[in-house]
Every structure is written in C-alpha cells, then in structure tokens.
Amino acid sequence: MSVFIATSRRRLVTNVLIKSLLLAGVIAALLPLVLVIGYVFAKGLPAFSADFFLTDPTGAFFGDQGGIRSAIIGTFAIVGLASLIAIPTGIALAVYLNEIGKKSKLASGIRYGVDILTGVPSIVFGLFIYSVLVIGDFMTGFAAWKGSLALALLMLPVVIRAGEVSLAMVPTTLREAALALGAPRWRVILFVVLPSAVSGLVTGSLLAIARTAGETAPLLFTVLGAQALTMSFVEPMNSLPLQIFNDIRQPNPDLVTRAWGAALTLILLILVTTLIARFAARRNRI
Amino acid sequence: MTTTIAKKGMNLTVKNIQAFYGESKAVKGVSIDFPANKITALIGPSGCGKSTLVRCLNRMHEEGSSASVRGKVLLNEENIYGADVDPVSVRRTIGMVFQKPNPFPTMSILDNVLAGPRLSGDRAHATRKHAEQALRDVGLWAEVKHKLNRPAADLSGGQQQRLCIARAIALEPEVLLMDEPCSALDPISTQRIEELVLRLKKRFTIVMVTHNLQQAQRVADRTAFMLDGELIEVAATSNLFNKPKDSRTKKYVTGQFG
Amino acid sequence: MAKTTSITNTSSRALSVAREWSADATLRLVLQVFAIALMAIIVGFFVQLALMAAPVISSMGVAGFLFDNNWDVAHEIFGAWPLVVGTVITSVIALIIGVPVAVSAAIYITEFAPARLRSTLALLLDLLAAIPSVVYGLWGVFVLIPTLKPIERWVASTFDFVPFIGGAVNGPNYFVAGLILAIMIIPIVSAISREVLSTVPLAEKEAALALGATRIEVIRLAVLPHSAAGIVSAVMLGLGRAIGETIAVTLVIGNAAIIGQSIFSQGYTLAAVVANEFGEAEPGSVHSAALIAAGVVLFILTFIVNATARVLIMRRTVKRVSVADKVVA
Numbered sequence: 076m077s078v079f080i081a082t083s084r085r086r087l088v089t090n091v092l093i094k095s096l097l098l099a100g101v102i103a104a105l106l107p108l109v110l111v112i113g114y115v116f117a118k119g120l121p122a123f124s125a126d127f128f129l130t131d132p133t134g135a136f137f138g139d140q141g142g143i144r145s146a147i148i149g150t151f152a153i154v155g156l157a158s159l160i161a162i163p164t165g166i167a168l169a170v171y172l173n174e175i176g177k178k179s180k181l182a183s184g185i186r187y188g189v190d191i192l193t194g195v196p197s198i199v200f201g202l203f204i205y206s207v208l209v210i211g212d213f214m215t216g217f218a219a220w221k222g223s224l225a226l227a228l229l230m231l232p233v234v235i236r237a238g239e240v241s242l243a244m245v246p247t248t249l250r251e252a253a254l255a256l257g258a259p260r261w262r263v264i265l266f267v268v269l270p271s272a273v274s275g276l277v278t279g280s281l282l283a284i285a286r287t288a289g290e291t292a293p294l295l296f297t298v299l300g301a302q303a304l305t306m307s308f309v310e311p312m313n314s315l316p317l318q319i320f321n322d323i324r325q326p327n328p329d330l331v332t333r334a335w336g337a338a339l340t341l342i343l344l345i346l347v348t349t350l351i352a353r354f355a356a357r358r359n360r361i
Numbered sequence: 362m363t364t365t366i367a368k369k370g371m372n373l374t375v376k377n378i379q380a381f382y383g384e385s386k387a388v389k390g391v392s393i394d395f396p397a398n399k400i401t402a403l404i405g406p407s408g409c410g411k412s413t414l415v416r417c418l419n420r421m422h423e424e425g426s427s428a429s430v431r432g433k434v435l436l437n438e439e440n441i442y443g444a445d446v447d448p449v450s451v452r453r454t455i456g457m458v459f460q461k462p463n464p465f466p467t468m469s470i471l472d473n474v475l476a477g478p479r480l481s482g483d484r485a486h487a488t489r490k491h492a493e494q495a496l497r498d499v500g501l502w503a504e505v506k507h508k509l510n511r512p513a514a515d516l517s518g519g520q521q522q523r524l525c526i527a528r529a530i531a532l533e534p535e536v537l538l539m540d541e542p543c544s545a546l547d548p549i550s551t552q553r554i555e556e557l558v559l560r561l562k563k564r565f566t567i568v569m570v571t572h573n574l575q576q577a578q579r580v581a582d583r584t585a586f587m588l589d590g591e592l593i594e595v596a597a598t599s600n601l602f603n604k605p606k607d608s609r610t611k612k613y614v615t616g617q618f619g
Numbered sequence: 620m621a622k623t624t625s626i627t628n629t630s631s632r633a634l635s636v637a638r639e640w641s642a643d644a645t646l647r648l649v650l651q652v653f654a655i656a657l658m659a660i661i662v663g664f665f666v667q668l669a670l671m672a673a674p675v676i677s678s679m680g681v682a683g684f685l686f687d688n689n690w691d692v693a694h695e696i697f698g699a700w701p702l703v704v705g706t707v708i709t710s711v712i713a714l715i716i717g718v719p720v721a722v723s724a725a726i727y728i729t730e731f732a733p734a735r736l737r738s739t740l741a742l743l744l745d746l747l748a749a750i751p752s753v754v755y756g757l758w759g760v761f762v763l764i765p766t767l768k769p770i771e772r773w774v775a776s777t778f779d780f781v782p783f784i785g786g787a788v789n790g791p792n793y794f795v796a797g798l799i800l801a802i803m804i805i806p807i808v809s810a811i812s813r814e815v816l817s818t819v820p821l822a823e824k825e826a827a828l829a830l831g832a833t834r835i836e837v838i839r840l841a842v843l844p845h846s847a848a849g850i851v852s853a854v855m856l857g858l859g860r861a862i863g864e865t866i867a868v869t870l871v872i873g874n875a876a877i878i879g880q881s882i883f884s885q886g887y888t889l890a891a892v893v894a895n896e897f898g899e900a901e902p903g904s905v906h907s908a909a910l911i912a913a914g915v916v917l918f919i920l921t922f923i924v925n926a927t928a929r930v931l932i933m934r935r936t937v938k939r940v941s942v943a944d945k946v947v948a
Contacts, residue, residue, distance in 0.1 A: 078371065079447070080453060082481075082831070083481075085482075086449075097724075097727035100720050100721075104809060105740075111750055115758070168654060171654050176654065190925070195918060196890060206911055210903065319757060323756065335757065345749050421825065452830065453831025464826070465844065
C-alpha cells in the first residue's frame with residue numbers, strides 16, 4: 076500500500092471543475108473584444124475608400140453623403156489641443172507632488188482631488204464646461220477649444236498619476252548625487268529627474284490620449300459637431316466620435332456604414348496609440 | 362511539560378536529485394539518506410542549494426515558475442516523483458515549516474491548526490481535541506488556550522512559528538521539513554523551537570536547513586554540508602564539525618569562508 | 620591683483636548661487652500656483668454645477684427631484700426617479716454579469732496562466748477598455764440588439780413567472796444596456812483584481828500548498844481571504860464606471876423616462892438623459908437645470924462609490940498609486 080494517502084476524488088474533481096470555470100471567465104471576458112473588433116473590421120472595411128478619407132460629410136440624407144475627412148482632422152485637432160493643455164500641466168503637477176509638495180497639505184489635497192477627478196463620469200466634465208463656457212455668464216457658444224478643455228480635464232488625472240508613478244521610480248540616490256554636486260533643485264528636476272522618467276511620462280501621456288480620443292459625451296455639449304472642415308478652434312468642429320454618434324441615429328444604411336467606417340478608423344487610431352504606449356512602457360522595464 | 366507519543370518514522374532517501382530554475386541548475390545531482398527519527402541538518406553558504414534541495418523533498422520546488430526537478434526521492438521505498446503519485450498527497454505526508462512564520466493571518470488560531478485535516482477531509486483529526494494535542498505538542502497550548510478564536514496574526518513571531526509547526530504536525534506527517542525555521546526569530550524563541558524539534562524527532566524524520574552552525578551542532582544527529590549545488594559531505598554531526606574529511610567542509614565549519 | 624580676481628570670482632559664484640536659489644523658489648511658486656489652480660477648478664466644478672442645478676431644486680425640491688416618478692419635459696415636471704431606477708437596474712445587471720467574469724479571469728490569469736501568456740492576456744483585457752463607448756453603442760444597436768431579441772423573447776415567455784422577466788420585449792432595453800456595461804467594466808474590475816491578487820504573499824500560498832492543498836484550495840485558503848477587500852473595491856470602482864457611462868447606454872436603452880416592467884423594457888438612466896436631452900433644453904430653463912442636476916446626482920453617486928472603494932482598498936496592503944494607475948489606464 077502506498078504511503079501517500081490519495082487525494083479524494085471529490086477534491087480533484089472540484090479542482091478541475093473550478094479551474095475550468097475560471098478559464099471560461101477568461102474566454103467570456105475576451106469574447107466581446109473579438110466580437111466587437113471583428114464586427115467593426117467586417118463592417119467598417121467596406122466603407123474605406125479614397126473618397127471616404129478625403130471628403131467631408133455633406134449632411135445630405137440621400138445622394139452624396141461624403142466621407143469623414145473633417146471628422147478625422149477634427150479629432151486630431153481637438154485631442155491635440157487637449158494634450159497640449161493637459162500633458163505639460165499634468166507633468167508639472169506630478170513634479171510638484173513628487174519633488175516639491177511631497178507630503179504637504181496642498182499636495183495631499185491635490186492627490187485627493189485627482190482621485191475624485193478620476194472617478195468623475197466624462198459626461199459631467201462636459202456639463203461643467205457647458206455650464207461655464209457654453210451657456211455661462213461671461214461666455215456663450217459652442218467651440219472646439221471648449222471641447223479640448225473638457226477632454227483636458229479628463230486627461231489631467233491620468234497624466235498626473237502616471238507622472239507621479241514614473242517620477243517616484245527615479246532612484247533617490249540619483250537626485251542626491253546631483254544635489255551633492257551643488258546643482259540647484261530646478262536643474263536636478265529638469266536635467267536629471269525628468270529625463271530618467273521620460274519613458275514613463277510618454278506612456279502615461281499616450282494612454283491619456285488613447286483614453287480620451289474616443290470620448291463622445293464631453294464633446295456633445297461643448298464642440299457640438301459640424302459637417303465642413305474647419306481649422307478654427309472658436310467654432311463648432313467635427314470629430315470621429317460625434318460623427319459616429321450622429322450617423323448611428325440615422326435610419327439610413329449608408330450613413331450607418333459610414334459610422335462603421337469611422338468606428339474602424341477611430342479604433343485603429345486608439346489601438347495604435349495604446350500599443351505604442353505599452354511598448355514604450357515595456358522597453359522601460361529593465 | 363508535554364507528552365509526545367513516540368512513533369517509528371520513515372526513511373527518506375534522495376537519489377541523484379537535480380533541480381532547475383529554467384536553464385540554471387541549483388541542485389546538481391545530490392544523493393543522501395535521511396534516516397527515520399533523526400534530525401539531519403543541511404548547512405552551507407547562502408545560494409548553495411540547501412533550501413532548493415529541501416523544497417524538492419515535498420515537491421514544492423516545481424510550483425515555482427519554470428522550475429523543474431529530475432531524480433528520485435524515496436519515502437519508504439516509494440518514489441514521490443513516481444508517475445502515479447499526486448504532489449498534493451506527497452505534501453500531505455511530508456510536512457514543511459518555512460523560514461518566515463506563515464500562518465493564515467485572517468484565520469483563527471484554531472482554524473490554522475485544523476486547516477490541514479479539514480482540507481483532506483480527515484474528520485477524525487479535524488477536532489478541537491486534536492488541535493489541542495498539536496498545540497500542546499509545540500508547547501503553545503497554555504499561551505493560546507483562552508484565545509483560540511483570535512486571528513493568528515495576533516501572535517508574536519515565535520508563537521506564530523510554533524503555530525505553523527502545530528499546523529504541520531496536526532496532519533500527522535511522516536517527515537517534517539524545516540527551512541531555516543528560526544532565522545526570523547529572537548534567541549529565546551529560537552531556543553524554544555530547538556527544544557521542540559528535539560522532542561519531535563521521536564515521531565518524525567526531520568530535515569532542517571540552517572545557516573546557524575551552532576544550531577546544527579545543538580540539535581542535529583547528522584549534518585550535511587552543501588556547496589554550489591553539490592553535497593560535499595554528510596556525517597554524524599560531531600564528526601562533520603570535528604573531523605571533516607573534505608577540506609572545503611573544514612574551511613566552512615571553521616569559519617574560513619561563507 | 621591675483622587676490623582681487625579670486626575675490627570677484629567667489630562673490631560672483633555666490634551671486635549665481637543666489638540666482639539659482641531664487642530660480643528654485645520661482646519654480647516652487649509656479650508649481651504651487653498650478654496646484655492651487657487645480658484645487659480651485661475642482662472646487663469650482665462642484666459649486667458651478669450645484670448653482671446651475673438650483674432652479675430645478677427650487678421647483679421640485681431635492682426629494683421631489685430624486686423620488687418623483689414623473690419626468691415630463693412638456694409640463695416642466697422633473698421627477699428623476701425613473702432615471703435613478705434605470706441607473707440602478709442597468710448597473711446591477713452589469714455587476715451580476717461582469718463581476719464573475721472579470722474576477723474569474725483575473726484569478727485564472729494570476730494563478731494559472733503560464734507566465735508567458737500572462738502579460739498577453741492582461742494586455743488583451745486592457746484593450747477592451749480602449750474601445751470607445753460610442754463603438755460599443757454602435758455594436759450594441761446593430762449587432763447585439765437584433766441578435767439578442769429572439770433569445771430575450773424566448774426567455775421572457777419561458778420564464779414569465781419570474782418577477783421582472785416576463786412581459787413584452789423591447790429591442791433596446793435595460794438588459795442590453797446592462798450587458799454592454801458589463802463588457803465595459805470587465806477590464807477595470809479584472810485589472811484591479813489582478814493587481815490585488817498579485818499582492819498575496821507567496822509565503823501564504825506556500826503554507827497552503829505544504830498542507831496538501833490543491834491549487835483551488837490554495838485560492839480559497841490563502842488567496843481570497845487576503846484579497847477579498849481589494850476585490851470588493853475593484854467591484855465598486857467598476858460600479859462607478861457603470862453608473863456614469865453615457866453614450867453606449869443612451870444608444871441601447873430606449874430613452875423612455877418610465878420605469879419598465881421587466882428587464883426587457885425600455886428605460887432611461889441619469890447619464891443617458893443628459894446626453895439625449897441637452898440639445899432640446901433651453902439654456903437657463905428648468906429643463907436645462909434638471910439635466911445639470913442629473914449630472915450632479917451622478918457626480919455624488921460616483922463620488923460615494925469611489926470613495927468607498929478607496930477606503931476598502933487602503934485598508935488592505937494594496938498600494939494606492941498602483942490602483943489609481945489601473946483606474947485610469
């Protein structure tokens with residue numbers, strides 16, 4: 076007889092059964108990814124053509140409905156301006172939190188505020204900008220820059236948090252070495268700390284961009300949307316999410332096809348940004 | 362203080378064990394006997410493979426990612442690496458105590474002791490009475506009998522380690538593996554554990570990894586010296602320390618390296 | 620001569636040091652101004668929204684706005700109860716479907732998946748979060764709704780004795796919205812769960828293994844007790860997401876300001892009403908105030924949910940930074 080007391084059948088079966096259930100969880104979680112991306116490719120690719128990318132939507136229900144040029148350029152413009160606002164501000168605040176404020180009351184207040192902002196639904200940011208700048212006491216009207224501002228508020232907590240994390244990973248010994256050489260703190264931050272954290276900062280910024288590029292809700296009340304291409308930030312502007320949102324609600328299969336094509340374009344842009352961000356992060360992890 | 366029922370243990374025989382982490386070999390073909398009811402100490406400088414070897418004896422090593430084992434370990438002539446042997450049942454029969462005390466922190470003291478018997482559905486041993494016996498065996502009963510339902514995390518480090526030993530012996534294993542069981546403890550707790558180990562050898566075959574040469578001399582019947590994944594020498598403890606055959610052993614036990 | 624030069628040198632270096640110091644002080648000041656400005660924006664944010672919502676509160680009262688089951692734009696009656704109920708129903712459905720999937724996936728990935736597959740699976744799950752809300756809405760409207768409708772009809776007629784199941788089936792409904800929300804919260808819930816699970820000390824897992832536990836028993840004995848609080852907070856953060864999600868929901872819930880009779884009825888949520896009706900609302904009107912008030916309620920709800928999650932997570936050993944990192948990623 077064996078010296079080992081055999082594990083009971085019930086325990087072995089339970090082990091296998093639960094393990095399979097957990098695996099089923101993985102499959103169930105990945106299924107929507109495959110389905111959504113699969114459908115977007117299948118339905119969006121047929122919409123792709125030179126005209127699709129090179130003409131603006133005409134607004135016509137029948138006949139020539141046009142492509143999504145103004146939407147693509149609008150997305151780049153709105154998200155680009157938002158990044159220009161949020162990324163430097165966010166990194167500056169991350170520097171403040173990690174290098175200067177540290178455990179001061181103001182810094183803890185900011186951290187708490189960032190925690191709050193992180194959980195705020197994006198539509199609430201839109202409402203805020205809407206109530207202050209679109210129907211506000213001192214300023215009215217829809218404009219692209221107001222949408223950028225809403226997106227910037229959405230990006231800010233992401234950039235600050237990612238920035239704080241990557242700055243915290245810069246070894247203290249490095250700072251101390253530079254300070255011991257008599258360098259003032261601002262030089263240490265600018266020439267030692269920030270360059271060492273650069274890949275983390277890039278990753279955080281790209282993820283922030285990827286997250287906000289697909290946002291629709293904050294743009295609805297701020298940018299409004301438009302058909303024609305415009306380069307003016309003080310007017311309503313088109314964007315991919317808005318174009319998709321409007322086309323979905325049209326009872327016309329051609330417009331819906333345009334929505335699928337625009338969705339594929341948007342997803343490709345976001346996926347590429349996300350993957351670049353991930354690989355930037357991976358290269359950093361030595 | 363406590364009565365420990367004597368019991369004939371089982372011999373553990375290691376035949377040409379090799380342990381790998383990915384490609385690198387941590388144990389390079391070790392063969393050694395661990396006789397029943399004796400304490401064998403494994404000594405050697407850190408990184409020499411003594412902990413890895415002991416983790417091969419209850420099939421814990423293979424749980425690490427990309428870790429693998431080759432060779433045989435015989436418990437009473439039965440290979441624990443045999444094709445039809447389930448590692449789970451091996452670990453139930455060959456108990457282990459770790460370097461850092463690792464009770465389940467949120468579980469009560471009583472539940473910790475009974476965790477093993479409950480797992481294996483051993484109703485006869487999953488009783489309060491059996492838990493009391495195990496706690497008495499490790500000399501912890503008087504200290505905890507009034508707070509059996511308190512979480513294990515409330516105990517001091519030395520108490521936690523004795524609780525872990527009680528948890529291991531509550532399963533009535535044949536062999537008790539101890540991987541530097543005192544390295545995280547203060548001298549007084551260490552002394553109590555050493556006394557306890559000396560009592561426990563009446564029932565179990567004990568393998569104890571230690572980096573503390575005095576400890577090996579105090580408790581071990583036999584001592585094995587390992588270096589760079591190889592077994593250099595194994596002998597009765599007094600012989601190994603006083604009349605080492607290998608020059609490397611001599612260097613180590615006289616404190617010239619490591 | 621030589622002496623003078625050296626003196627000048629020293630004093631000029633001292634001067635430049637002083638200038639450097641003042642540069643440090645300037646930097647500090649500028650960054651503090653940034654920080655204060657951000658605080659002001661956060662505070663102003665809430666105050667501004669509260670002020671803009673005031674008209675509907677003065678016409679309906681707080682309780683009236685929250686609990687009156689009558690959202691009638693034409694008659695300027697804004698009782699948001701159907702929206703609150705819709706938000707709760709869809710979020711609960713999302714949790715019921717999404718949490719088991721997300722947590723099992725997280726457990727499988729951290730405890731069972733081979734090391735090489737682990738990061739790939741994690742990346743794929745994170746990509747689920749990269750798909751924009753509006754794309755989920757598009758897919759929901761044109762794929763999910765038509766595919767599910769026959770199944771929903773069958774379920775509704777077969778199980779019509781079960782409360783909230785039987786009855787008429789609308790294409791867009793609470794269930795579809797809840798299902799889409801479930802998909803949308805899976806990445807965040809599973810990412811944070813993964814983070815929490817990976818903090819379980821190896822020592823405790825080995826303790827269970829050494830007692831002869833199977834891998835599943837290790838999870839029950841060592842892993843889950845250690846990470847339960849963290850997983851609950853992951854669920855709370857997912858709930859926060861579900862409550863505030865707007866565009867996908869507004870596309871698939873039917874946008875009817877009534878309390879449906881079953882989970883297959885059309886409804887509305889707080890977020891959806893804002894997205895859907897803001898275009899018709901006259902600036903400064905009670906309607907506009909009501910929509911902003913709906914936003915304020917959303918803000919407060921998500922704040923409570925997220926704050927609870929944070930308290931829970933901080934009680935455990937999980938690092939705040941890493942968790943917040945996952946929330947935003």
